[in-house]
Amino acid sequence: MSAKIFIDGEHGTTGLQIRTRMAGRRDVELLSIPEAERRNAAMREDLLNSADIAILCLPDDASREAVSMVSGNNKVRIIDTSTAFRVADDWAYGFAEMDKAQSDKIRSARMVANPGCYPTGAIALIRPLRAAGLLPNGYPVSVNAVSGYTGGGKQMIAQMEDQSREDAISANNFLYGLTLKHKHVPEMKAHGLLDRSPLFSPSVGRFPQGMIVQVPLFLEDMASGTTLESIHAALVSHYAGQEIVTVVPLEESSKLGRIDAEELTGKDTMKLFVFGTPGGAHVNLVALLDNLGKGASGAAVQNMDLMLSA
Ligand SMILES: NC(=O)C1=CN([C@@H]2O[C@H](COP(=O)(O)OP(=O)(O)OC[C@H]3O[C@@H](n4cnc5c(N)ncnc54)[C@H](OP(=O)(O)O)[C@@H]3O)[C@@H](O)[C@H]2O)C=CC1
Ligand SMILES: CC(=O)N[C@@H](CCC(=O)OP(=O)(O)O)C(=O)O
Known part of the structure; x- marks a missing residue:
């Protein structure tokens, strides 16, 4: 079964490039929000909670809001590309090569902060x-x-x-x-x-x-x-x-x-x-x-x- 991925902020600069990189992949199913609805909180909440992995490509405040939208749902894993959680203790830092143990930490993490x-x-x-x-x-x-x-x-x-x-x-x-x-x-x-x-x-x-x-x-x-x-x-x-x-x-x-x-x-x-x-x-x-x-x-x-x- 393919993994469901939702890119919150998919119409922005980082989100668009993630989408391009995933084009043609059969192991992932992209859940998508129409561009005109990109700030529709109810739709985003629904899509965020339907994903196996949500990739947040949003400003810091919107990222914090998105994380709060899935806080009660342990099944959704998150990759956040903003600055909001990069030094937070309960987030894995998403730089796999920074030391030998880091890729395993990312592999098993629920929350991953993508580096700046x-x-x-x-x-x-x-x-x-x-x-x-x-x-x-x-x-x-x-x-x-x-x-x-x-x-x-x-x-x-x-x-x-x-x-x-x-x-x-x-x-x-x-x-x-x-x-x-x-x-x-x-x-x-x-x-x-x-x-x-x-x-x-x-x-x-x-x-x-x-x-x-x-x-x-x-x-x-x-x-x-x-x-x-x-x-x-x-x-x-x-x-x-x-x-x-x-x-x-x-x-x-x-x-x-x-x-x-x-x-x-x-x-x-x-x-x-x-x-x-x-x-x-x-x-x-x-x-x-x-x-x-x-x-x-x-x-x-x-x-x-x-x-x-x-
Ligand atoms: N660009 C880069 O090289 C890098 C960016 N990042 C980080 O990635 C994240 C995204 O940046 P980037 O792609 O450059 O930014 P963009 O401004 O290009 O894209 C951000 C997207 O998020 C949307 N958005 C903004 N606020 C909300 C909200 N409240 N609810 C829903 N959607 C919202 C924007 O919509 P709208 O058009 O309406 O504003 C836009 O589509 C940021 O945290 C940034 O710091 C990290 C590393 C490098
Ligand atoms: C040229 C430019 O403006 N760059 C951005 C950083 C881009 C980046 O790494 O983004 P985040 O850390 O916000 O995710 C800046 O200096 O704010």
């Missing part, structure tokens, strides 16, 4: 170094990133693509989150295993999908003896045995002149790079992904598949 796009890159780079003892307590971590503009959902897509709007954005590349209080910081801290909040500076470029996340590091402030090579080895060891997150060999990355934020557009994988000069004082860690691939919709489908394999 920027935290997917940042946690992928930071967590293995904390787990290996290379990044000491108190280290002041910075995370700098650029996202494709679909990361801002329907509203930002319209602002970037329709210059006749009053709130149109004309910039080709802009910084935001200037108060340094971005909603992704708690998640980066918790799942990056950090004892201090990272300083996070995001930006957007005039391309629809793609993302670069950078974590620059001073080797002299890391554990004694840490090198470019030992950081790379820690990442390689952490991600051994799976194919979604790959660590680019040092020999290959040392020959690169530039990194293209759109390289993985349309893919659900992520590449990690370790840049610097052997024997040098500084290292720059880089994660490359599609904000709507491993950063959102691709990860949600990966989590759904894990849950269906329980």
Whole structure:
């Protein structure tokens, strides 16, 4: 029997891409709400309670409301793509590669919080170094990133693509989150295993999908003896045995002149790079992904598949 899946928010940016990824699958039956009824609470409640897995692609408040609509129904499992539950104790964090036990936690969970796009890159780079003892307590971590503009959902897509709007954005590349209080910081801290909040500076470029996340590091402030090579080895060891997150060999990355934020557009994988000069004082860690691939919709489908394999 096929599993019933309802995507609440199926007509939005993340929801549409999840739907596209599921097209043609026979093992799942998509329960659908007409676009004109997308905010009809009674219809949503009914569909949510008819699903085996509900995937929420909604703003935080609407996600909390959807979860309350199924709170008395233990049969419905949930994948939430919003920020609402990513550091909640009773939710599994939906980043299967972040450590060896995580895919089993997702497989058996009733509630799974899909990671944010920027935290997917940042946690992928930071967590293995904390787990290996290379990044000491108190280290002041910075995370700098650029996202494709679909990361801002329907509203930002319209602002970037329709210059006749009053709130149109004309910039080709802009910084935001200037108060340094971005909603992704708690998640980066918790799942990056950090004892201090990272300083996070995001930006957007005039391309629809793609993302670069950078974590620059001073080797002299890391554990004694840490090198470019030992950081790379820690990442390689952490991600051994799976194919979604790959660590680019040092020999290959040392020959690169530039990194293209759109390289993985349309893919659900992520590449990690370790840049610097052997024997040098500084290292720059880089994660490359599609904000709507491993950063959102691709990860949600990966989590759904894990849950269906329980
Ligand atoms: N875009 C991205 O790259 C990423 C997004 N996410 C997260 O995914 C979630 C969805 O974002 P995204 O797809 O970008 O957003 P969009 O704005 O593109 O889509 C959101 C959808 O939810 C609908 N919606 C809003 N409020 C309600 C409500 N109260 N009841 C029912 N439906 C509602 C919207 O309808 P309407 O058109 O009427 O507003 C729209 O269809 C967010 O929590 C976001 O933070 C996570 C990672 C990356
Ligand atoms: C470019 C842009 O605006 N990006 C979004 C984050 C996209 C994402 O990861 O979404 P959630 O964590 O909300 O699920 C932002 O900075 O708010």
